[in-house]
Amino acid sequence: MHPTPVDGQHWYERNGQRFNQLIDRLVDEMVVPFVGAGISFGGGFPTWANHLRQQGRTAGIADQKIEKWLAQGEFEQVIAHIEEVHGRDVFAQEIRDVFGKRGSIQNITLLISELFKDTLITTNYDQLLEQVFDTGADPGVQIINGVTAMEAPDPNKITIIKMHGDIKNPARCILGKAQYDQAYGEAKLDLDRAIPKMLRYYFTNNSLLFVGCSLNNDRTIQVFREVKALAGDYSFPQHFSIEQTPSDIKSLVARNSELARLGITAIWYPKAKHEQVEAILRCIRNELNYRKSAI
Incomplete structure (x- = not known):
């Protein structure tokens, strides 16, 4: 069933209301961005799904099989199968080759650096976020590797939490299924391990803004789902995507409901019009500047 003008007006109104709700949280300085692979795409890196497609082709896995797993959000199944055929070391080396290069800074990354000066979370391996804060002098940026999570955030620095590790230290990156299991739990999710514990903290105490994230049935979403289930009637902060x-x-109705059950409020942009993400962030910056000037 395709959208009608009435449907379009309904979702347009919802977008406007949700945008203002996000601005309110930003004004209160309660928002932490959660940056996914979609943001790195413009900087010269593939999305995670496209990277797995490339690796799958190298491993000789049928495109149809890969696409079925990706459509179901079974990214780890793709990884496990590639490793089985390809070898874990070869899989990891391709990740180093692809994500270890220096990317190009795009306007969308600059906008993120303008909007957020405290804490940023990413599952990306690349170093685009570090690059954008590198002014040549001491940038005052602290990188926390989520795999080890040994450091406490420094309140005097911009903190970038690289949830699945930094490609500069591939031995401490989550690259394959066995490492995902070790980080999140083997037989079942273990919320006491470093990464789930960190995700739980920010999900419970801040409003997260997911940008460039697919939010399929990956481990991150499984953590949020479990945290909500265990919390009962606890009122979580409003999250946004x-x-x-x-x-x-x-x-659209099904996806909206799926996200809402996780406490995530969606701000929608037209299908395949990914440049609209940058436009939305620019509108956010302009509205924040307007509100600050009106005080």
């Missing part, structure tokens, strides 16, 4: 609109109304 800048989301691509599905192709039909039925899917």
